[in-house]
Amino acid sequence: MKPTNIKDPEYFHKVVDCQYACPAHTPVPEYIRLIAAERYGEAYMVNWESNVFPGVLGRTCDRPCEPACRRGRVDEEPVAICRLKRVAADNKGDVSAAMPVAPDIKKQGRVALIGAGPASLTVARDLAPLGYEIDLFDDQPLAGGFMRSQIPVFRLPPEVLDEEVGFVLDLGIKQHFRHYVASLGAVLEKDYDAIFVGTGAPRGSDLSIPGREEAGKHIHIGIDWLASVAFEHLSKVGRRVLVLGGGNTAMDCCRTARRLGGEDVKVVVRSERAKMKASPWEIEDAMAEDIPILSNHVPKAFVHEDGQLKGVRFTLVDVVYDADGNRKLVPTGEEVFLEADDVIIAIGQDNAFPWIERDLGLDFGKWDMPIIDPVTFQSTNPRVFFGGDAAFGPENIITAVAHGHQAAISIDRFIRGEDVADRPAPGVTLVSQKMGVHEWSYDSAVSPEDRFPVPHVDKTLALKDRKVEVELGFDRAVAYREAERCLNCDVQTVFITDKCIECDGCVDICPTECINFVPNGDEADLRGRLRMAADEPGQDLYVSEALAQTGRVMVKDENVCLHCGLCAERCPTGAWDMQRFLYQVTKAGRSCNQSTR
Amino acid sequence: MTYIKPSFRHPKAPVNELGWTRQDYEGGLSTLCAGCGHDSISAAIVDACFQLNIEPHKVAKLSGIGCSSKTPAYFLSGSHSFNSVHGRMPSVATGANLANRDLVYLGVSGDGDTASIGLGQFAHGARRNLNMTYIVENNGCYGLTKGQDSATMDTGSVNKKGDRNVSSPMDVARLAIEVGATFVGRSFSGDKEQLVPLIKAALSHRGFALLDVISPCVTFNNHAGSYKSYEYFRSVKEVMPLDFVPVREEITASYASGTTCEVRMHDGSLVRLTKQDSDHDIEDRQSALQAISHYESQGKVLTGLLYIDRDSEELHDVLGTARRPLNSLTEQELCPGSRFLDSINAGLR
Known part of the structure; x- marks a missing residue:
């Protein structure tokens, strides 16, 4: 195999299984470490930046991250990622100072958002601080879309939703509630620079x-x-x-x-x-x-x-x-x-666009769904963008948020006259965590504890009142112990070939036998020749250049690496280093690498 | 510094015939310098015992003093262990072995412990053909006392300070062959493909099995000019590849060519060896010594199984000791009564 190109941000991104599986690519281990450090407000903002509704998602997310969690491959159960997110939201305190502010003068352009669900609110959140004037339309009396109408209050208290919807609406969004948009043609005639459709899949x-x-x-x-x-x-x-x-x-x-x-x-x-x-x-x-x-x-x-x-x-x-x-x-x-x-x-729900005229240059395809570019979310009418369930059928909140971010990038580029297909690269940092000879700036020890169950309110009480929230959430002490179960998969094992003296120290110490020094071969051959057969094709092999003394290559199966750092502690020359990898999906208006923290 | 190894292992970690995983053969986390060759030897011992299906509690691991002699703490934590006085491990092993012949005896020593202070003990253990495996973790220096040249340091090798060694080196493998060891091998901590089967063969051998394992000291003897560094030793070793076939496994191929030979061990298992040189008869003392010298004269070091005597008498055979461990002998056997005393006395009249 050719040496792995670790400069490609997608290589290490894939190693952070939870973040990779998340449609919005929320940096999960990053905020879990902040929770363990009792820095709940910062943990909340890492989430908010990425998924806009941490309090809502911490209760209701479909959690694609958890089946992907590496811990689930070595332990009985994955880390309770979703409920830890709720801990950040429950304990965040006052985060108003960290929130962006929309400029008073809005001269970037005018955008109409139809439907006030998670996709539209995400577009609003991303565009308002850039100076766009935003009109938000919904036929309901309050914003939130399906988050409000479909998720029962015993799973999602309205205060939680109101607060997070409020963070967005407070960015100077012009709100038009109880306002059913009956014609897209009519909206197109107004002088909006772009229109975003986030009307969900409203028909059961x-x-x-x-x-x-x-x-x-x-x-x-x-x-x-x-x-x-x-x-x-x-x-x-x-x-x-x-x-x-x-x-x-x-x-x-x-x-x-x-x-x-x-x-x-x-x-x-x-x-x-x-x-x-x-x-x-x-x-x-x-x-x-x-x-x-x-x-x-x-x-x-x-x-x-x-x-x-x-x-x-x-x-x-x-x-x-x-x-x-x-x-x-x-x-x-x-x-x-x-x-x-x-x-x-x-038994399911469908999309319905009776309010979109069919002569607007906006083409419909299979199953009477609009034809949408899966990357830019632009329709065949270049001024109209889609996202959330309205784009490709029913999914979930976190997917709608991910769509919203991408659509916001497209709208921003479209209005500024740039190529919509030209997508910004992710923001990436890779920094050594070495503090001393054998000290790391993350908790490298692997907690052996089992997943903690989330306590529930007494059943009789819950069934008596629809408004009583069933899940109580982790308290801080349990949250710490659950957070310590995280394997810190974003702290990457970086191998520097020319420093290696081939002493085998890392091979001998690795608890899960993922490190190998073997003669090179093609991928199928290598996968079968390792100490433990690498039989998860979805998990990559990390391959070094040929080593100086024996000409062999280092091959690491990423599959069940515990990120415990023992290889780096055992390495006499620093050929292994533990480096924190932060991957942030670039948001609208940020063309260069810019961290929020 | 991490002192605890995570408890998680690969979910598909294999189990051996006893139903145990490799983890059951591990020990505490090593406190040796990172990159020490000794840790690789410990890992090779773990692999060998796991693959041989040896129950850890049937092993007695013994050592003297030195970096090497610390290592029994880092493998087989379920075994009997004795960390003895400097250079005196062979005496303790002899006593333990005579008392309980049912255990597997594994001595771990270093070049100082074996070739300096313990030279006499080592030589007599070999001479008596004590049934044990004796591993010398040979790094050519005294790592525990800041890296002075040891007795195995090669002439001409430069120490970390820059001084060239002028004394002659002690070759423990050659010495063992000379004084009567019945299994002598040499290997390298950085070559587990050879080292693991060699340890397995040594553990299966009945009699004194000496393994001289070159094990670089990363802290004091791994620089340019050292003859025992990873890089230098890799460049001079002449490897005789080795394969160990356990008793129960079917032997699928047979070799008869000049450089490949098969040695049937006492317990029925088989060592398959590819020699560097068809003249080297590994069952002949003189031939083995000649092969070592031959490579040495070319600036090379021959590694692999150098010499074996398959059918030797070990110390118990020579002494005619009881067949059972002493701790299993009952009063009846130990005090058979006056009839036996009378017959002994009668024999002395």
Whole structure:
């Protein structure tokens, strides 16, 4: 193999598995160290800079970082990254001094944001400090989008959302709430330099089976029903509730139903339990609230009498996979009837753009979705940009934020007349952590502790009041111990070939046997020839130049490196060094490498 | 300074036939200088014992004084250990071995401990063919007392201060062959491909097995001009590659050519060796000594298994000692009664 080019920022970025997996590439180990150091405000700002809604995400994120966490590959469970983020938010204190200020004179240009969800708010946050005049439109009375209408208050208290939405709105955003934009054409006619569409995926999928219309009064679409509850148009549900669907919306629906008078609430899914789309922890939380999950039930008909819903009839199925791995649901012939006073349908959501005229030079493609550039988020009408669920269909908050940052870069470049396709490079620093002969400026010792569970409020109390937050969050002492579980994967093992005397000290000390000195070969050959076979192709091999004495190369399998620094402590010549790698996605308006800290 | 090694290991770390991982053969974290060759030898001992499926509690590790003699703390923490007086490890090993012949005896010593203060002890251990493996971690200097030249330092080698050594070196491998050791090998701490199978073969040998392992001292003897630095030794070593095939493994290939030979060990395992020189008969003392001298005269150092006597009598055979460890002998066996005393007395009349 050729020597690894560690000057390519993406090489070490990939080693920081959590940050790499995060759509917004939040520097996770960086803020976890700040939490351990009780510097909560700074930990919050590292987050805020990257993901705009640390308090919200610390409670509700889909956490793509945690399955990626290296700790999960050597220990039972990954670091509780998401809940540590909440610790930073809960303990941040007054961060107003650290917040950016929008200039009074706005002369960069005018931007309209349609929809006030996480994507639009991120665009606003990035552009307002640069001097753009921003108009924000939403048909709801308050900003937040699906964060407000879909996430139940027992998971996300409104104060937390209000504060973080407020940080953005306080940047001098012109707010137009309860204002439904019925025509994009009309907006285009106004003198906006650019328009951003962040209207989400607002239409819940329906289930057209017999009885749907007749019993319609007690059959609800999940996302609409949650919104009605959130805006307090609705405060009761029947005693027996069936929730159809296995995603996170279904989990929010069933748990909300338990708090509105639903005593016998069941989740019913078509396929296997293992194929449910909901996050495992959300399923766990639902089950902890006495909500059973019935799998392999395909709904056939709503049963009703005199316009009154009686229940739902299901066909039981077996899940069969054919030779190509395609799933088929084969009816067993058995039918089941489940009684219900209310049914909530939470089987997915779709995009809908009835308000966008089709003659604006904005092309639509497959599934009637607008054609959007996946890098610049620009539509075929160069003045119109998309982001969040509106761009490529339903995802999650952190993805919407990531879209917002990129769209803001594009809008800024577009208005300044620069090439939108020319993207700014990330900001990268790589600094040695050596403090003394065997001392490092990070806690290199690896904590052997198991993941700490987040304490929950008493169940009876939680079920009595919809507004009681279920999770209590880590206290500072537990947060410290959980933070110490982080392996500091951003403190990189940097190998300097000409300093190596081939003493094997690093090979002998490495607890996970990831360091090797072997004759070079191609990648497949090398992967099989190491002390421990490198059989995770997604994890790179770090290969040095040929060594002076034997002509061998150093090959390090990044897969389960603990970043404990023992290789560097054992190295007599400093050929190994532990260097902190900070990778920051460049935001709008910052063309050169500029750190926030 | 880190004193605790993380407890996590590679999730796919293999287990040996006893169901143990390599971690079960490790010891405390070394306090030797970073880059010390001795740490590599400790790692090779761990590998060898793990691969040989030796139960750590069936091993007695013994040492004298010096950097090398500290190392038993850094491997096999589940074994019996005795850190003895300077140069006196062979006596302690002899006593322990005579008392309990069922353990595997592994002595670790240095060039000072073996070739200076302990030379007499070492020579007599070898001469008696005590059943043990004796590893000399040879760095040519007294690292623990600021790097003075040791008795194994080669003539002409320059020390860190810049002085050239004029004395003749003691070659412990040659000496061991001369005085009667029945397994003699030489290796290099930086060549685990050879060192690990060599240690395995030594541990499988019945009798006195001496391994002279060149182990550079990074602090005092790894500079230009030193004959025992990583770079210099790599440039002069002539390697005889070695392969150790345990008893239960099927032997898949057979070699009969002049440079490749197979040696069946006492326990049935096999050492497969590629010699540098077809004239070198590793089962012949004179031939082994000649091979060493031959390479030395060319400024080279021959490494690998230099000499072996497979069917020698070890000390227990010579002394006709009890077949069981003393601690397992009961009163009945130790005090067989007056009938036996009478017969002994009768034999003396």
